[in-house]
Amino acid sequence: MIYFLVALALTLSSRAIYAWRVKSRASVTDGDAIGHLTFVKEFKRNGGARIDLTNRYILEGGDYPNGFHWLFFFLRFPVRWLEAMGGFLPLLFDAMLLCVAYFAIIHFGGDEVIWLLFFPFLRAFWENEGRAAHFNERAFGGLCGNIFLLSTVGFYLEAGWAWGLAALLSFLALSVSSKFTWQAVAFHCGLLSIFAGSWFFLIAFVASAFFSFICTLGYSWDVLKGLVRFSHFYSTYLAKRYPGLKRQWYMELFSLLRFGSSKILSIVFTNPPLKLITNVPLTLVAFIPIWYALSYNVWHHWILVSVFLLLLISTTSFKFLGEPERYLEYAIIPIFIVLSFFPPNEHILFTSLAIAVSIIVLLFELLKNRFKESNQYRGEDLRELRNWIGDQSTQTILTIPFRVSFFLGYETGDHHRYLTLFSSIGKGDSSLDYKWLIKDWYPFVRNNINAVIDRFGVNLVVVDKESVKNLERFIDDSYYSFDEFATLYENSTFRVFRGHIEA
Known part of the structure; x- marks a missing residue:
C-alpha cells in the first residue's frame, strides 16, 4: 500500500503546484473553462432548469451535456469559488482514478503495486493545460468512462450485481456530462466485442444507454443526437477548414530524418501516434506480457483497443473524432492491471526505458513552459x-x-x-x-x-x-x-x- 500512498501524494502535490502556477490564466480566459463556468452560472440564475443560451448566442444548438455543471449547482458551489479554484478540481478526479486503479489491482489479485508510481508522471493527464488545471469536464468524463469500462469488464468476469450497478451509474453520469466520453466508451465497447469475440460489451453499452435515456427522461438521448449531429458537421465541413487538422501525422513520421533538430523535437512530442510512447510510456512495457501471452485475456484486449483507436483516429479520414491521444486515457486501468502481474526487474531494460521517457518528457514540458512565448498582457x-x-x-x-x-x-x-x-x-x-x-x-x-x-x-x-x-x-x-x-x-x-x- 505504501507505493499507492506515495503515488497519490505525488499526484496531489505536483498537480496542485501546476494548478496554482496557471491559476491566473485559468481564471481569465476565453478558453473552454469559461464555457463550463457559464453553464454553472446559468443554473444558478434559472434555479437548475434546462439551459437555453440562444438569447445570448444567436446560433446556439442547446444540447450540450450539462450534467457535470448541474452537479456543482446541486452541491451549491459558489460560482466565484469555481472561478478562482475550479482549476484544482481535475487533479481530484485524476486522484480518484488512481484510487480506482489501485482498487482494481488489489481486487483482481495483482501484486506489483509499485507500477502506480508512474501515475503522477503520465503526460496524458497534464499535457493539456486546460484539461489539467482549468475548470472543465474532461477529467470527470475520463473518470466516469474508466469506471464504466472497468465495471463492465468486472461484470463480464464475475457477474456480480455491484459491478452492474457501478456500470449503470457511471454511464448515467458520463452520458449527461461528456460528449467525448460517450463516443470513447461506445468505440471501446464495440471493439472489445470484436477483439474478445463476445457480444457482451456491446450489449452492456446499449443496455446502459437505454437505462440512461429512461432515468434522464430523454435528456441523454438529446445529448447523443447532438453529438452525432456535431460529428457529422465537423467531419463534412469544419475539419476541412480547421488549421490544426492540416498536419499529416503519419507523413510526419516518415519525414523525421529530413527535418532540423528543432522540428524533430516538435514532432516527437506533439505527433499523436508517438504520444503512445510519450504520453503513456508504460504502454511499451505492457506490450511485453501481451506479446508473450499464450492467449489474450480481456485486459489485453482492452489495451489493444485503446491503442488501435489512437492509431486509427490519427489517420486523415478519422481526425474529426477528436484528439487521438485522449483515447489512451481509457487504457490506464488495464495497463496497470496487466503490469501488476509483471515484476519490474523481469525486463529491466524496458522498465528503465519507460522511466527514461517519463523523465525526458517531464523535462521537455518544463523547459517548454519556461521558454514559451506568451502575451503576458x-x-x-x-x-x-x-x-x-x-x-x-x-x-x-x-x-x-x-x-x-x-x-x-x-x-x-x-x-x-x-x-x-x-x-x-x-x-x-x-x-x-x-x-x-x-x-x-x-x-x-x-x-x-x-x-x-x-x-x-x-x-x-x-x-x-x-x-x-x-x-x-x-x-x-x-x-x-x-x-x-x-x-x-x-x-x-x-x-x-x-x-x-x-x-
Whole structure:
C-alpha cells in the first residue's frame, strides 16, 4: 500500500503546484473553462432548469451535456469559488482514478503495486493545460468512462450485481456530462466485442444507454443526437477548414530524418501516434506480457483497443473524432492491471526505458513552459475589453475569432447578443447560418465582413489581433482588411470596430 500512498501524494502535490502556477490564466480566459463556468452560472440564475443560451448566442444548438455543471449547482458551489479554484478540481478526479486503479489491482489479485508510481508522471493527464488545471469536464468524463469500462469488464468476469450497478451509474453520469466520453466508451465497447469475440460489451453499452435515456427522461438521448449531429458537421465541413487538422501525422513520421533538430523535437512530442510512447510510456512495457501471452485475456484486449483507436483516429479520414491521444486515457486501468502481474526487474531494460521517457518528457514540458512565448498582457486586456463592452448599450456583436465572445458573454451579462454558437451546432437555419459564416477557416468568420454585418445586423466587431496574425502566418497571406472601419476601442490585444463602413 505504501507505493499507492506515495503515488497519490505525488499526484496531489505536483498537480496542485501546476494548478496554482496557471491559476491566473485559468481564471481569465476565453478558453473552454469559461464555457463550463457559464453553464454553472446559468443554473444558478434559472434555479437548475434546462439551459437555453440562444438569447445570448444567436446560433446556439442547446444540447450540450450539462450534467457535470448541474452537479456543482446541486452541491451549491459558489460560482466565484469555481472561478478562482475550479482549476484544482481535475487533479481530484485524476486522484480518484488512481484510487480506482489501485482498487482494481488489489481486487483482481495483482501484486506489483509499485507500477502506480508512474501515475503522477503520465503526460496524458497534464499535457493539456486546460484539461489539467482549468475548470472543465474532461477529467470527470475520463473518470466516469474508466469506471464504466472497468465495471463492465468486472461484470463480464464475475457477474456480480455491484459491478452492474457501478456500470449503470457511471454511464448515467458520463452520458449527461461528456460528449467525448460517450463516443470513447461506445468505440471501446464495440471493439472489445470484436477483439474478445463476445457480444457482451456491446450489449452492456446499449443496455446502459437505454437505462440512461429512461432515468434522464430523454435528456441523454438529446445529448447523443447532438453529438452525432456535431460529428457529422465537423467531419463534412469544419475539419476541412480547421488549421490544426492540416498536419499529416503519419507523413510526419516518415519525414523525421529530413527535418532540423528543432522540428524533430516538435514532432516527437506533439505527433499523436508517438504520444503512445510519450504520453503513456508504460504502454511499451505492457506490450511485453501481451506479446508473450499464450492467449489474450480481456485486459489485453482492452489495451489493444485503446491503442488501435489512437492509431486509427490519427489517420486523415478519422481526425474529426477528436484528439487521438485522449483515447489512451481509457487504457490506464488495464495497463496497470496487466503490469501488476509483471515484476519490474523481469525486463529491466524496458522498465528503465519507460522511466527514461517519463523523465525526458517531464523535462521537455518544463523547459517548454519556461521558454514559451506568451502575451503576458492578454488577461488584463480581456478585462479592459470586458469593461468597455459592458458599458455599451444593447448590441449585436461579432468577435474574431468566435471564442472571444464566450468570455464577453460570461462577463457582461445578457444585454448583448453574440453572432456565434456557444457549445453545439444547431439544426435548420442556425446550422446553415453557421456554415455560411465559416467560409475558409475555423474558428474565424468569413473575410467579407460587410456581408456579415448586413446579413445579421452586427453593431460591433471585436478583433483579437494576435489570433488574426497567427492565422495569416499559417496561411502565409493576408486574410482580413479592416482599413475601412472606424475603430471605437483598442488595446494591445484587441480592437473594436463599428459595424458599418466609415463614411
